[in-house]
Amino acid sequence: MTGFVELRDVRLTYGGKADGTLALDGLSMSVKKGEFAAVVGPSGCGKSTLMKLATGLINPQSGTVEVANKEVSGPVSIAGMAFQNPSMLPWRTTLENVMLPLEIVQPHRSRLKSEKKAYIEKAESLLELVGLKGFGDKFPWQLSGGMQQRANLCRALVHDPALLMLDEPFGALDAFTREELWQVMRDLHGEKQFTVVLVTHDLREAVYLADRVFVMSARPGKMINERHVEFARPRPIDLTYEAAFNDIVHELRGQIADARAAA
Incomplete structure (x- = not known):
């Protein structure tokens, strides 16, 4: 059985095959339906390129x-995306x-005018779910960075995507806000699956x-390892300070260090 997201022996070069930059070479990855997968690796290994491939924003040369x-x-309509x-x-x-995707993605685009009240209620309920109840009438400049990222997650989810692609969505936030949003993401995935x-x-x-955490090699990127994370869900944030948790973090760090050294 193939995965819900399946990349097989993918090769992609930026800037032309002859003198371009080989970004991915022989990359394969399979993610099951309902699974939460993370992709890590050295800087410049092609993690964001992988995301563009899976959402149809670019096409591989082979694979x-x-x-x-x-x-x-082409662009995958069942996917939602959130970026840094x-x-x-x-x-x-x-x-x-938050409602912007409903103006673009079918079948919601055709229904928006006639079912606008129901769509507004749905968007407001997502905002409440991420702790932004009452902030729907505020403009972005009136929100903190963390609040904007919460709204960004709502926008990615408002059209009920079967697939959510997240590209460093919490990377620009302070450590405390980042941990808050990890828990928001944990709860959203637990509820929506x-x-x-x-x-x-x-x-x-x-x-x-x-x-599961997938580890990529240095460029040209390919998968060199995958690590199952077997902690029970829902995971309390205090788990991140336990020895067993940090053992996995250090294991992954070692694999990435080895990948960089081998480049």
């Missing part, structure tokens, strides 16, 4: 990319920013959130 048993040849920069539109309120692929440099983040 195959499948999502939900369909080969990816929330990129909130400054002229729209928080609620209007969507499939998640998280790209991160933060090994604690990867181990806390993921069911």
Whole structure:
């Protein structure tokens, strides 16, 4: 059985095959439906490129990319995406920013006008779920960085994506806010059970959130290891200070250090 997200022997070069930069070479990865997967590796190894491939923003030169048993040849409508920069539109309120995908993604786009009340209620309920009840009428400049990132997660989820792709979504936040949002993400995944692929440099983040952590080599990137994380869910934040947790973090750090040294 193939995974919900499946990359097989993927090769991708930026800038032309002859004199370009080989970003990925022989990369394979399989993520099960409902699984929370994290991808870590040395800087520049192709983690963000992997995300673009899985969402159909770019296509590989060779190999195959499948999502939900369909080969990816263009943007994947069942995917939601959140990045390190929330990129909130400054002229729209928080609620209007959250609802933006509903204006773009079918079938919601066709239904938005006739079912607007129900969609607004859905967006407001997501805002409440992440602790932003009552902030829907505020503009981005009236929110802290952490609050904007909470709204960004709501925007990524408002159209009920089966797949959520996260590219360093908490990397620009302070440590305390980051841990708060880890717990928000933990609870959202626990409730919605969507499939998640998280790209991160933060090994604690990867181990806390993921069911499996995939380790990439230095560029050209490929998978060199995967680590199952077997702590019971829901995971308390205090887990991140326990010896067994930090043993996994140090194990992953060692693998990445070895990958960098081998480059």
